[in-house]
Amino acid sequence: MKTITKTFDLYEFHELSEKAKNKAINECIEFEVEMMDENSPYYHCALEMEKMRTPWFIGECIYEHHRENIITSLETYLFFGDGKTIPNDYYPKGGETK
Numbered sequence: 001m002k003t004i005t006k007t008f009d010l011y012e013f014h015e016l017s018e019k020a021k022n023k024a025i026n027e028c029i030e031f032e033v034e035m036m037d038e039n040s041p042y043y044h045c046a047l048e049m050e051k052m053r054t055p056w057f058i059g060e061c062i063y064e065h066h067r068e069n070i071i072t073s074l075e076t077y078l079f080f081g082d083g084k085t086i087p088n089d090y091y092p093k094g095g096e097t098k
Contacts, residue, residue, distance in 0.1 A: 010078040010086060013071065020083030027085065028070050029059045042066060 013024065032042055045061040078086050
């Protein structure tokens with residue numbers, strides 16, 4: 001049997017480049033739009049865009065009105081250098097990081 005261990009450089013949100021931060025923000029917003037239901041904190045954006053008959057702008061509405069909330073939520077995650085969120089199973093057991 002062989003065991004292979006791979007090491008990754010992981011970053012907190014504030015450590016990312018501006019390009020990587022924007023990628024993380026956009027991926028978070030895309031996730032929120034995909035998972036949106038009536039209980040979503042951003043559901044009012046969907047209603048507003050539907051009222052304007054422009055539902056394809058939901059993400060832009062969230063970005064414009066809730067960017068700081070998105071950033072605050074992203075500060076609890078770790079990222080690869082390009083801004084992609086790491087999978088949950090990459091987090092160490094017990095939450096310790098080195």
